[in-house]
Amino acid sequence: MSKKSTVHAKLPTKWGHFTIYALEKSCDGKEHVALAMGELDQEEPLLIRIHSECLTGDAFSSLRCDCGPQLEAAMKKISEVGRGMIVYLRQEGRGIGLVNKIRAYALQDEGQDTVEANINLGFQADHRSFEVAAEILTSLNVSKVKLMTNNPRKVEALQEANIDVVERVPLQYGRNPHNEDYLSTKHGKLGHFLDQ
Numbered sequence: 631m632s633k634k635s636t637v638h639a640k641l642p643t644k645w646g647h648f649t650i651y652a653l654e655k656s657c658d659g660k661e662h663v664a665l666a667m668g669e670l671d672q673e674e675p676l677l678i679r680i681h682s683e684c685l686t687g688d689a690f691s692s693l694r695c696d697c698g699p700q701l702e703a704a705m706k707k708i709s710e711v712g713r714g715m716i717v718y719l720r721q722e723g724r725g726i727g728l729v730n731k732i733r734a735y736a737l738q739d740e741g742q743d744t745v746e747a748n749i750n751l752g753f754q755a756d757h758r759s760f761e762v763a764a765e766i767l768t769s770l771n772v773s774k775v776k777l778m779t780n781n782p783r784k785v786e787a788l789q790e791a792n793i794d795v796v797e798r799v800p801l802q803y804g805r806n807p808h809n810e811d812y813l814s815t816k817h818g819k820l821g822h823f824l825d826q
């Protein structure tokens with residue numbers, strides 16, 4: 631990714647002052663975002679979160695998933711440390727898009743779990759690639775990280791792309807009666823590290 635394809639500006643938030651990077655020319659053609667705080671290219675590993683877009687959870691406080699509380703917790707942790715980055719990937723619905731995610735929700739309303747719904751719509755259980763996250767990190771000179779996630783695939787994807795993941799920081803927030811089944815399916819079928 632060339633430097634020309636990245637624009638940045640100040641972004642004051644509830645959790646302190648970030649710099650927002652908007653990335654125009656990622657390998658998948660989507661407009662991804664990075665929110666950064668502090669010096670990025672120091673030897674000390676950077677606390678980061680790779681967050682997949684969830685309009686319903688991130689913007690509308692949906693209780694069907696855990697995305698909103700995870701995003702808030704990650705921004706808060708970064709502000710406490712004073713240094714870190716959120717890589718916000720435009721991978722709505724684990725990569726199937728918003729309309730298909732709502733189709734999947736409709737199937738879940740009829741009793742299917744999150745994986746069965748994806749498969750019945752003709753998609754993989756998880757349609758994402760995290761290659762683009764590594765591309766973004768590299769373009770911003772980040773090579774050594776502590777990764778906030780419960781998803782082992784994110785750790786593997788960064789390692790495969792030669793990003794040094796020195797620690798996985800668990801990010802278990804936002805469990806509620808509406809997302810109990812969703813979280814247990816993530817644990818049982820998608821292999822997420824989640825306390826049951």
Ligand SMILES: Nc1nc2c(ncn2[C@@H]2O[C@H](COP(=O)(O)OP(=O)(O)OP(=O)(O)O)[C@@H](O)[C@H]2O)c(=O)[nH]1
Binds near residue numbers: 684700725
């Ligand atoms: N297809 C589909 N996508 C969903 C569903 N619920 C949430 N999502 C999407 O799932 C993505 C978040 O993935 P999760 O599996 O919750 O978590 P993760 O990113 O794999 O792992 P963490 O780093 O631990 O949060 C977001 O893009 C959401 O929009 C669903 O029922 N079906």
Ligand SMILES: [Zn+2]
Binds near residue numbers: 684687696697698
């Ligand atoms: Zn969500």
